[in-house]
Amino acid sequence: MPGQFSLRGLLALSVSAAALFSAAPVAAQSSSQSSGQGATEIEAVVVTAQRREETANTVGMGIQAVTGETLEKLHVTNVKDLSTFAPSFSVSQSYQGVPTYTLRGIGFNTINMSATSTVGTYTDEVAYAYPMMNTGPIYDLERVEVLKGPQGTLYGRNTTAGLIDFVTRKPTEDFQAAITGEIGNYKTHNFEGYVSGPIADRVQGRLAFRTEDSDEGWQISNTRGERQGEGHRYGARASLALQPVDTLSIDVSLTAWRNKSDTVAAQGIGFTPATTGSPFNAPGLAGYIAANAPTKADQADWAPLSVRSADIGVGIGIGGPLRENNDFYAGKVKIDWDLGGDMQLVSLTSYNKLERNAKFDWSGAPYEILIQHAQGDIESIAQEIHLEGSGENVFWLVGGYVARDRILDSNRTLLGQNANVTLIRTVGQPLLATPFNSGGYTSTQLNQSFRTYQDIGRIETDTWSLFANGDYRFNEQFKLTAGIRYTQDKQDYAGCSRDVNGSMLPNVNVVNRALFFPAYGMVAPIGPNDCNTFDPAKRAFGLVTSTLDEDNVAWRVALDWTPAEGVLVFGSISRGAKAGATPINAANISTQNAPATQELLTAYEVGVKAALFERRVQANVSAFYYDYEDKQLSVYFADPIYTALSRLANVPESEAYGVDGEVTWRATQSLTLIGSATFLHTEVKNYIGINAAGRPMDFDGKPFLYSPKFQGGLTALYSRDLSENLGLQAAIAGRYQSKSHADLEGDPRFVIEDYGVLNASLGVHALDDRWELSLWGRNLTDEYYWSAVSSNANVVVRFPGQTRTYGASLTFKF
Numbered sequence: 035m036p037g038q039f040s041l042r043g044l045l046a047l048s049v050s051a052a053a054l055f056s057a058a059p060v061a062a063q064s065s066s067q068s069s070g071q072g073a074t075e076i077e078a079v080v081v082t083a084q085r086r087e088e089t090a091n092t093v094g095m096g097i098q099a100v101t102g103e104t105l106e107k108l109h110v111t112n113v114k115d116l117s118t119f120a121p122s123f124s125v126s127q128s129y130q131g132v133p134t135y136t137l138r139g140i141g142f143n144t145i146n147m148s149a150t151s152t153v154g155t156y157t158d159e160v161a162y163a164y165p166m167m168n169t170g171p172i173y174d175l176e177r178v179e180v181l182k183g184p185q186g187t188l189y190g191r192n193t194t195a196g197l198i199d200f201v202t203r204k205p206t207e208d209f210q211a212a213i214t215g216e217i218g219n220y221k222t223h224n225f226e227g228y229v230s231g232p233i234a235d236r237v238q239g240r241l242a243f244r245t246e247d248s249d250e251g252w253q254i255s256n257t258r259g260e261r262q263g264e265g266h267r268y269g270a271r272a273s274l275a276l277q278p279v280d281t282l283s284i285d286v287s288l289t290a291w292r293n294k295s296d297t298v299a300a301q302g303i304g305f306t307p308a309t310t311g312s313p314f315n316a317p318g319l320a321g322y323i324a325a326n327a328p329t330k331a332d333q334a335d336w337a338p339l340s341v342r343s344a345d346i347g348v349g350i351g352i353g354g355p356l357r358e359n360n361d362f363y364a365g366k367v368k369i370d371w372d373l374g375g376d377m378q379l380v381s382l383t384s385y386n387k388l389e390r391n392a393k394f395d396w397s398g399a400p401y402e403i404l405i406q407h408a409q410g411d412i413e414s415i416a417q418e419i420h421l422e423g424s425g426e427n428v429f430w431l432v433g434g435y436v437a438r439d440r441i442l443d444s445n446r447t448l449l450g451q452n453a454n455v456t457l458i459r460t461v462g463q464p465l466l467a468t469p470f471n472s473g474g475y476t477s478t479q480l481n482q483s484f485r486t487y488q489d490i491g492r493i494e495t496d497t498w499s500l501f502a503n504g505d506y507r508f509n510e511q512f513k514l515t516a517g518i519r520y521t522q523d524k525q526d527y528a529g530c531s532r533d534v535n536g537s538m539l540p541n542v543n544v545v546n547r548a549l550f551f552p553a554y555g556m557v558a559p560i561g562p563n564d565c566n567t568f569d570p571a572k573r574a575f576g577l578v579t580s581t582l583d584e585d586n587v588a589w590r591v592a593l594d595w596t597p598a599e600g601v602l603v604f605g606s607i608s609r610g611a612k613a614g615a616t617p618i619n620a621a622n623i624s625t626q627n628a629p630a631t632q633e634l635l636t637a638y639e640v641g642v643k644a645a646l647f648e649r650r651v652q653a654n655v656s657a658f659y660y661d662y663e664d665k666q667l668s669v670y671f672a673d674p675i676y677t678a679l680s681r682l683a684n685v686p687e688s689e690a691y692g693v694d695g696e697v698t699w700r701a702t703q704s705l706t707l708i709g710s711a712t713f714l715h716t717e718v719k720n721y722i723g724i725n726a727a728g729r730p731m732d733f734d735g736k737p738f739l740y741s742p743k744f745q746g747g748l749t750a751l752y753s754r755d756l757s758e759n760l761g762l763q764a765a766i767a768g769r770y771q772s773k774s775h776a777d778l779e780g781d782p783r784f785v786i787e788d789y790g791v792l793n794a795s796l797g798v799h800a801l802d803d804r805w806e807l808s809l810w811g812r813n814l815t816d817e818y819y820w821s822a823v824s825s826n827a828n829v830v831v832r833f834p835g836q837t838r839t840y841g842a843s844l845t846f847k848f
Contacts, residue, residue: 075649076700081179082159082201084188084503084515086422086429091643094515094594094604096182096196096656096694098710102175102203107751107765107795109810109843111246113155113168116198118767118793120180121745122694122712123153123198126776126822127833129396130408130445131297131358133165134822138182139690139716139741140195140635140660143668143776144682146618147390147410148443148493154185154197158287160366160384161190163439164412167388170291170362171269174228174242176201182694183637183658184610186588187503187517190418190435192611194635194662204285205238205275206230211848218841221249222265236277243270252837253299253334256326257400262336262356263836266294281372289364296357299334300831301820302398303327304783307727308677309828314456316401323399323829331818331834336395337402342448347478348536349485352393352407352448359391377423380433386414396824398831401451408445414438420501430504437497443618444490446534453828454676455484462545470548472559475540483540487566491529491618491627498522503590513594515606522585527616529627530565530578542566542575546622549675569624578627586611586632600645609636615666617682622673630682634663641695655695662688667739669778670724676827677728687719690738704754711746718778725779726825733778740786740822742774761801763808766794776823783830789819791835797843804847811840 078089079099090099098120108118113133114125126134128145135141135153142152147166155162162168179199186192209231216224228242245268251261269291276284302323309315326333336356343353369381389411397403420433449455462480465471475483503517533539543559546568550557554573560566565576592606616629641656664684671681696710716738725731749767756762770790777784792815797808816838823832 074700074703076645076652076698076706079177081177082199084505090179091645091652091654092602094513094592094602094641095606096639096641096658098180098182098696099177101177104751104765105172105175105178107763108749108767108793109795109812111172111244113172113198115172116178116180118747118769119708119710119749121710121747121769121771122182122714123180124740124745124771124821126740127298128822129300129394129824129826129831129833130406131392131394133169134740135165135195136740137180137195138658138660138692138694138712139714139738141738141740142612142615142666143739144615144617145668146443147388147408148412148441148491148618149615150191150613152193152195152612154189154191154193156189156197156199157289157364158202158285158366158368159189159199159382160364160386161416161437162364162386163191163414164388166360166390167362167364167386167412169293169358169360171244171246171267172200173226173244173269174203174271176203182656183606183639184588184590184608184635186519186521186610187501187590188431190416190437191497192499192519192521192586192588192613194610194612194633202271202273202287203228203230203240203242205240205273207232207238209848212845214843214845216841216843218248219839220252220263220265222839222841223247223249233274238275240273241270244268251296252332252839254332255400256333256335258338262296262299262334264296264357268292281374283370285366285368287366289362291362293358293360296355297392297394298833299336299356300396300398300824300833301328301334302829302831304830306825306828306830309453312453312457314453314460315828316403316451316453316456319399319401319403319451319829322401326399328832328834329818331837334834335398335400337397337400337405341402342395342405346450346485347482349450349482350535350537352405352446352486354393356393356395361389363387375423376425377421380418380420380422382418384414384416386412388412396826396831396833398826398829402448403452403828404826405448406445407448410441410443413440427507428504430502432502433500435497435499435501437495439493439495441493441495442491443493444488445618446486446488447620448486450485452826458484458541458545458675462541465544465548468548469556470544470551473539473543475544480540480544483537486534486537487531487620488534489529489531489618489620491527491616493616494526495613496524497613511596515592515594516590518587518589520585520587521611523582523613523632524584525582525614525616525629526579527581527627527629528577528579529618530567530576531619531621532565532567533560533563536562538566546675567621567624567627571624578621578624580616580627580629582614582616582629582631584614584632586634600649602643603641604643605640607636607638609634611635612666615682617668617680619680619682622675622679623671626671626679626681628681630666630684631664633666633684636661636663650700652698653695654697655693657693658691660690662690665718667778670726670728672724672728678724678726679827683723685718685721687721688717688738689719690714690716690741704752706751708749708751709747712744714741714743714745716741723778726777726781731779736778736780737775739776739778740774742772742786742788744770744772746770755801756798759801761799762797763799764794764796766792768792784823786820786823789817790815791817791819806843806845808843809840810843811838812836813838814840
């Protein structure tokens with residue numbers, strides 16, 4: 035069952051106790067800050083949360099940061115694994131495989147690769163604005179910083195929830211190199227390495243890579259014994275550091291990754307309100323769902339290749355393996371010019387390119403309920419220039435940012451055995467003898483129609499902003515921070531759902547036209563490969579277009595008070611924005627592809643960061659209140675043909691509040707314990723929408739999606755010498771979250787039950803740092819949990835988290 039008692043109880047009780055001391059500091063591993071400290075003092079981590087180097091516990095905002103060394107001990111190689119040390123951050127999966135990020139309950143439940151997130155992600159301060167850009171491997175990092183609350187006065191793009199900055203390791207002035215080999219269950223074999231050092235006078239370089247291969251899938255078909263879930267990811271990064279003169283430094287980097295991993299198969303658990311007990315369900319489907327209620331993560335099913343790959347009439351199948359085939363390329367040039375007089379001019383130029391070609395089956399059963407082939411690409415170019423300076427009591431920064439994104443987001447759907455398709459085919463038979471059948475379609479053509487169609491959207495986004503931020507220290511105790519950003523976003527969209535090879539012509543031209551006739555009269559039929567999205571205003575099928583042209587002002591004001599050495603009390607008020615979005619939906623009516631306008635969040639936060647017991651304990655805690663305006667939310671739309679279909683809407687009012695924190699205890703010179711917790715309440719206010727049955731519903735008081743009331747984690751890091759030449763290191767980390775919901779109306783089938791996950795590593799190493807051997811495991815208790823629940827308009831499905839994985843790693847350094 036979800037959340038085994040021993041792990042759940044241990045995490046909940048321990049983390050709750052830790053939270054009483056407070057929370058949100060940094061896992062201590064930075065040797066550069068340890069000079070002069072006592073043997074059992076917590077070592078500080080330097081962060082750049084405010085675009086300059088500071089220790090995390092002296093910055094008046096909610097920050098969690100972890101070093102690359104700790105990430106390696108915890109075997110973190112994926113963005114979703116970051117919740118191990120930052121439990122208030124979580125990642126769920128949409129049914130099209132797009133990650134959904136949530137931080138302190140603030141997220142955006144979208145299926146589209148073209149949608150930006152409420153949680154901004156950056157690599158070396160370059161915005162990776164689209165979550166699919168982060169689905170390559172994680173490797174060779176200096177640290178990761180998680181900043182909580184609205185961000186916009188310092189970083190490239192506005193966000194409402196916060197941001198995550200991945201800081202990569204930079205070229206070194208001395209030669210360094212390492213190679214790591216890993217083996218594990220599911221026929222896993224991974225390799226990672228780097229080489230770094232001087233290339234010429236005033237020039238240094240670094241090359242790093244990671245490959246991941248799991249040749250045996252972890253999901254098993256309930257009916258055929260086939261496997262799904264192989265992993266194949268490859269990444270590389272080349273960095274160059276140049277100092278042509280003493281006052282000028284240039285950092286250049288090129289990054290690339292490829293993901294050819296299998297897509298996750300769904301687990302069917304029930305039916306939608308419109309198809310429960312329906313005579314149009316595929317023969318045997320109800321019996322399969324009843325007999326195969328999932329109890330383990332590896333239980334799943336999908337349509338046989340022979341079924342989905344075959345063409346039926348003009349309905350083209352989808353062949354080939356169910357996997358991603360995605361490539362990402364990124365380039366960055368950062369120039370720092372020291373102007374003298376404590377001033378610097380900084381230029382940051384970036385280019386990102388994502389190409390996606392993926393096939394996935396989220397039928398949740400061995401039937402052709404819903405299979406998709408997603409194709410798309412995102413090209414993003416950005417330029418930031420800012421001037422920064424400092425004085426005796428002042429630090430200031432002013433600058434500008436401009437970005438242009440060009441996006442193609444499309445998917446072809448196969449759903450020949452979906453109950454809705456069978457319903458339309460059946461209803462349409464009597465209509466073949468009416469004037470609506472102007473195309474002369476036969477009964478056989480109608481019974482083979484509606485097998486496949488394509489959703490497609492082209493989006494052009496242009497954004498620019500001007501920003502300023504400054505700190506003023508009144509005295510040793512008080513510091514004021516203020517920042518402001520003006521942003522203008524423009525988004526042009528053109529898209530629709532459209533016919534593929536004539537598959538949609540009989541059902542659209544006969545059935546849809548007949549159903550629209552009472553309200554709109556006789557509308558013109560569509561032709562092969564035409565758009566079949568109906569626009570009520572034009573009384574015609576066709577392309578849907580829209581333009582969003584919006585601006586906003588984001589700002590932050592914060593006051594820091596240092597009443598004693600090692601103690602910081604802070605309070606802040608900030609306002610952030612997330613740009614408007616246009617969905618790529620299966621759109622029967624153009625309303626479904628209408629954009630949602632920008633959302634705004636005003637955050638109030640107070641907190642304390644305290645070094646206690648001779649700096650052996652660091653306790654940080656924050657209390658926050660978020661006032662949400664026009665929250666973007668994927669909701670249902672009452673459809674005259676299909677009961678309820680998805681659309682994107684703005685919820686006028688909502689709120690979130692809670693307490694967030696972490697306590698770090700350096701128990702001995704060898705042992706460090708870290709406990710973190712987030713207590714959260716989220717609530718939609720005064721919103722009446724449509725439920726899954728296509729009926730109006732009052733959603734007042736409903737919690738946000740994927741927003742558990744409690745999230746917590748415990749981490750123990752242990753290291754000691756075994757002999758003059760040999761050392762021991764160990765790490766164990768557990769994370770627990772209470773139940774949450776994947777829908778707004780509270781359907782029990784959409785509940786994500788509470789669960790806990792335990793990860794660990796144990797190893798020995800040479801004290802001269804020449805080699806290291808370790809054993810590692812993830813989800814050691816083999817907990818069955820699921821991170822998302824969705825509906826394919828017929829079957830309600832779960833997406834499970836991965837089963838237990840374990841292996842061994844051997845590293846050599848030179």
